[in-house]
Amino acid sequence: ANWTETGITDLTKYQNKARLYGGSTDQAAVISLKPTTTSVDEGEEGKVKLLYDLVYNKENENETAVGIDGGDVTAEDGPRHRIAGMAVDVKRGSSLDVGVLIDIEARQRCSIECWYHPPDIIQDEIVLMRRSQNTDDFHDLSPFCCASENDWTLWELVLLPTGQLQFCTSGGSSITTGEDDDSNKGDDSGHNRRRESLGNMSDDDESNSKNTPEKTGYCRMNRWNHVCLVLNSREQGTLEDCSVMVLMKGVDVASSLVTINVHDIVSTGATDATTSIDNSKHQSCINTVDLAMQRTVLLFGLGASYGFRITEIRVWSREREEDDVNRMMFEYLACAEIKKKFSFNIDRQKKKMRDGGGASTNKKILAFPKRLIKPPAGSPLDRGNSSGANNAKNPHTLPAPGIISATTTPSNSHLPGKTSLPKKKTVSESAKASPLTSQTDNITSQEKKESNTTSDTR
Numbered sequence: 001a002n003w004t005e006t007g008i009t010d011l012t013k014y015q016n017k018a019r020l021y022g023g024s025t026d027q028a029a030v031i032s033l034k035p036t037t038t039s040v041d042e043g044e045e046g047k048v049k050l051l052y053d054l055v056y057n058k059e060n061e062n063e064t065a066v067g068i069d070g071g072d073v074t075a076e077d078g079p080r081h082r083i084a085g086m087a088v089d090v091k092r093g094s095s096l097d098v099g100v101l102i103d104i105e106a107r108q109r110c111s112i113e114c115w116y117h118p119p120d121i122i123q124d125e126i127v128l129m130r131r132s133q134n135t136d137d138f139h140d141l142s143p144f145c146c147a148s149e150n151d152w153t154l155w156e157l158v159l160l161p162t163g164q165l166q167f168c169t170s171g172g173s174s175i176t177t178g179e180d181d182d183s184n185k186g187d188d189s190g191h192n193r194r195r196e197s198l199g200n201m202s203d204d205d206e207s208n209s210k211n212t213p214e215k216t217g218y219c220r221m222n223r224w225n226h227v228c229l230v231l232n233s234r235e236q237g238t239l240e241d242c243s244v245m246v247l248m249k250g251v252d253v254a255s256s257l258v259t260i261n262v263h264d265i266v267s268t269g270a271t272d273a274t275t276s277i278d279n280s281k282h283q284s285c286i287n288t289v290d291l292a293m294q295r296t297v298l299l300f301g302l303g304a305s306y307g308f309r310i311t312e313i314r315v316w317s318r319e320r321e322e323d324d325v326n327r328m329m330f331e332y333l334a335c336a337e338i339k340k341k342f343s344f345n346i347d348r349q350k351k352k353m354r355d356g357g358g359a360s361t362n363k364k365i366l367a368f369p370k371r372l373i374k375p376p377a378g379s380p381l382d383r384g385n386s387s388g389a390n391n392a393k394n395p396h397t398l399p400a401p402g403i404i405s406a407t408t409t410p411s412n413s414h415l416p417g418k419t420s421l422p423k424k425k426t427v428s429e430s431a432k433a434s435p436l437t438s439q440t441d442n443i444t445s446q447e448k449k450e451s452n453t454t455s456d457t458r
Helices: 188-199 203-207 263-268 282-292 322-328 346-355 361-366 386-393 427-432 435-442 445-457
Strands: 017-021 031-035 052-056 064-066 072-074 085-091 109-117 126-133 153-159 165-169 174-176 225-232 241-248 251-259 295-302 309-316
Touching (some): 153 225
Antiparallel strands (some): 109 309, 153 165
16 A cells, blocks of 8 residues: 555554655655665564655755645745654554653653654754644644644754754743753854764764764764653653653763643643642643643654655653663564464364374274283283283283274173173183183184174274
């Protein structure tokens, strides 16, 4: 199926669906999916699903893209005013409704990470990730994929033209990475010098976090960068407060306590209702937040310019530590493995296990092993007789299981499934003849006939 029409389904059991928006009036695609160029382990071919990048294509000067409200946007207007990006519908209580503005303790933490590849020069801000309220319950999420339309934004993480990352909230809070580096503050010339120094770094430095600028909070232009945003609203005292930590290449580069307000609460002036858990207005505030958060949207890659790539987006319902991020950022997840289905005939397998060599199962199960057959008491093969004892040592001389021998079976034992023991003999009868000849000579021809018939029918 065409991904532009059906969207993309995640790899987890929750099957969340992402929609990609980036068409234009002349059907020229602004974004597309291409095989990844990251260093993430893709696993063995055929056993792990292929990894794709969301790539932003170059626009022609005369080409018009779709903007907000269906208007045309040209290349001169900039990428922030066009509709292009990935959107995920988040319903209240779903697997992605985690991190902020929720009263359920198990859902009050989350981590969102991705790989992104900025071009050499960034002219405007690029929204790496954003969460917005879907107040009108829109099924068409394309209006949210315009970077300049941020009226309903709850929080966002943007890439600045300087290479820094900035986290902003609807409550007016913001933190910026790399602000403690005095050499990178000031006019644009300082930022340009910073970009030039990043461009001179070799690709070999990408795996060494100590030599990369992520340590000071600056990404690398025209290189793959990894970011992880950690949100934790547990035990903050108010529903709107949340602790934020930004990890670049597995290194904590910025952290702070921020405030995130639902837009409906701001308009009614009821934000002070969550000042205390014991406040009588707390429950009404929770109800207001739940109503406003019934539908939200997770957005990725808004306002990106030509050459920008983003891939391997992961959302966790827990707080990721630096060691966890460093250990797994280059590894594929277990859910990316291709699950092979095996089909087999159960009846055939059971028959094969029962029969072994094709013999009848019932006979194998019901028949006793030859070595364990006990000869009838008083027979020539009994333990007390010398000739019988010698024959017992050789199992081949014993009658086959399930077959009545003429030498040990009386004439009235022809009924199927019944074997009668021979009549007990007196001492005088045993002394008259040899044990092996006396019984044979005394059986009539009619008895022999009946015994043979019994053995054939089994």
